[in-house]
Amino acid sequence: MSGSTQSLPLVPLSGDRSLGPDAPEQGLTRRSVRTFSLVGVVWDDPDTELHGRVQVRTRAAGVDRWSGWQDIETHNHEHAADPDTAEGDSGRVRGSTAPLWVGDSDGVEVRVQAQVDERATAAGESPLPRGMHLELVDPGAEPAPRGAPAGDGSAGAESAETYATFASNADLAPFGASEIPALSRAETEREAPALREGAPLVKPYIGERPRIVTRRGWGANESLRERGFVYTKKVKAAFVHHTASGNNYRCSQAPSVIRSIYRYHVVSSGWRDIGYNFLVDKCGNIYEGRAGGVAKPVMGAHTRGFNSDSMGIAVLGSFGNTKPAAAAVTAIARLTAWKLGLSGADPRGKTYLKSGGGNLYRKGKNVRLNVISGHRDGFATECPGRLLYGKLGSARTAAARYQGR
Template sequence: MRIFLASSVGVTCAAVLAFPLALPAPAEAGPPAVTSEPAVPGSTQSLPLAPLSGERSLGSAAPEQGLTRRGVRPFSLVGVVWDNPDSELYGRVQVRTRTVANGDWSGWQDVETHNHEHAADPDTAEGASGRVRGSTAPLWVGNSDGVEVRVQAEEDERATAPGDSPLPRGLHLELVDPGADAPPAGAPPAGAPPAGAPVGDPRLSALEGAGVDDPHVGQLSPEAAVTSAVNADLAPLGALEIPALSQEETEREFLAARPGEQRAKPYIGARPRIVTRRGWGANENLRERGFVYTKKVKAAFVHHTASGNNYSCSQAPSVIRGIYRYHVVSSGWRDIGYNFLVDKCGNIYEGRAGGVAKAVRGAHTRGFNTNSMGIAVLGSFGDTKPSSAAVQAIARLTAWKLGLYGANPRGKTYLTSGGGNLYQKGKSVRLNVISGHRDGFATECPGKLLYGKLGSARKEAAGYQGR
């Protein structure tokens, strides 16, 4: 039995802790759930899967594993993880959940099994940390308090040699409660010191005299203050959003930040409104401290989260908090993998911490996280069309962010592969400046119907840049 504990320096794993838990009345008896960080917003229940279909004697080598129907503490997002991040799950993962609202059980829902292509590059500190686990994509199911899961290996995998396991070892079901919504403007986050209290973090000394209007500094935890500070040129410390600028205002801001450069009219789109990490309610104590940067942003990779389309735009911050917790606590990443996220209404959200205008290294496109950014649209787009608002948001975001680095959204660029299943490490690869995830890694992401809209996004983004 595992429990994940958060600290100010990241997420650590403590083993073999057992204690009695008070659960809602279960539909069927089952082992208690393990929860994490009960004192902070959100939690993760991690349940080990067991053999199904009378194959318990096979243990971890059973070709069908899962959990029978049972009651658990409330959660809204599910996924399955396993020990070795380099092992693939060849098979089918399905879940049924019980809604809190009326107690009804859903039908079986498929969980996207291949998620290792959304990951840090193999030879980076994040990829080689030893904390990373294999994982499915997360699935948003809404507020639920019951679950049933089955994982079935493909027939070809069942024909392995005796003693081999057709499924990855260490399968666990992760049930994520994203916690409450973000506080209203001006309200301190949960666990923050009272207004006016000294923050007491030496890293904040760099903020003194920075010319930032700082009414929230006493209401922010040290990690939240430092995370907000990297956007200080764009919004006040602790702001819930970075406001949109007009084309003229964006150009003035761009040129003012480069006083020594040639002051020609830049090819840059108007800065869009971006909801900050504080705006969607990120718990900054979950992620690793510090930020990791690359030299520039030469390309944008577009993704879908494969988390399903059954969410409202008012729920998008909760979905993002669930994905963030799943990436960090369950999958072992240093932070959420994507640099930006977009919902079906076209709202844009800051993803991985480090500053929305900066070249932050993400964990979105294995092999191509250097000198790129990852944009994930919330949802699944294999058979569902993305909204026009989401496609337009991709265009507006890339017109601005790529424009900061002089990149043409309709152009081509070269990136060096860090290693993946399409290109060997060290290979220089010619890619569209706005590419789909599948252009850098053999995957269905971002879904065929979103991938088919990237030509329109490139054309619109170039137009926003004035090309």
């Protein structure tokens, strides 16, 4: 099973149903639904922010046990394509909360309460965004393990999108492999000049290539995303994120969490593909994100205003009040040591990125940033959570050490 999405329109929860889309509290009363594992709320206008509180409670599948109310992070528009890009201006993008992983569930109740704003009310503005829907995502069954080597004849049965995804990593792993294997330092250095287009044939500062689970490995349905790939010029910086999807998952469930986020980004939010270039779980496993090749400068939709010449790494979880696992921080360091090394970037250094427009920097402004930055450095947001943000200094130091600096 490849997964599915249930999209349920929210309705006024107050006694006066005549308020319709202008009701200050909307949601859905407790009900039974088809099985799902991830929830989020979307609305029509991606430029409209949801000022208020979103809470959900769910019933575990197959049992009559309901969770307590859980908060869903409302500010998610900062994880998006840049303004004035084909993806950002596609007309398909919707406003959205962060997704929340709840595990296998078959019952749901949701409430959205507007934050009181007397000025907005006086101006006749709706207290909540128009067209709000609850999105219930089923990631589908775990895919069967596959690692088809090149030339075995199996590629002919694959879709064009799947074939293109395999081909984008053909220099790194067998065609259709579930993972890109780790390399030793010597192997990585021998490979690096071939990957760094235009780079001089000198010994690079580059960390060992880590093991990376491919899109095939986590079970991406390639027919969901847009065709083709979009690239930027090079990767000068890495932005670290958290998915804000909660920490209640096992590492064996990480592929399901990623499939759910992928479907939420594409089907519910209208993005061309999953927004992040890479994802990391609490056990330190690294996953390929947006399609186009892990060694290539794929344009993501992770840091609104700074998706050009950068990459986005998202740690699965929420780290405002929970410490990230040491294995996840180490994975960030190892991944950036390799990936930034391909373009000659020093993880401890600074670089300039030109803003594409956001809430901190005007469009066109050259901004000096850490080569390894947190999302909040490029956009006013809590992401990647204060406790993960506090670990970025040690990640920079470790990444530089892995590069041999």
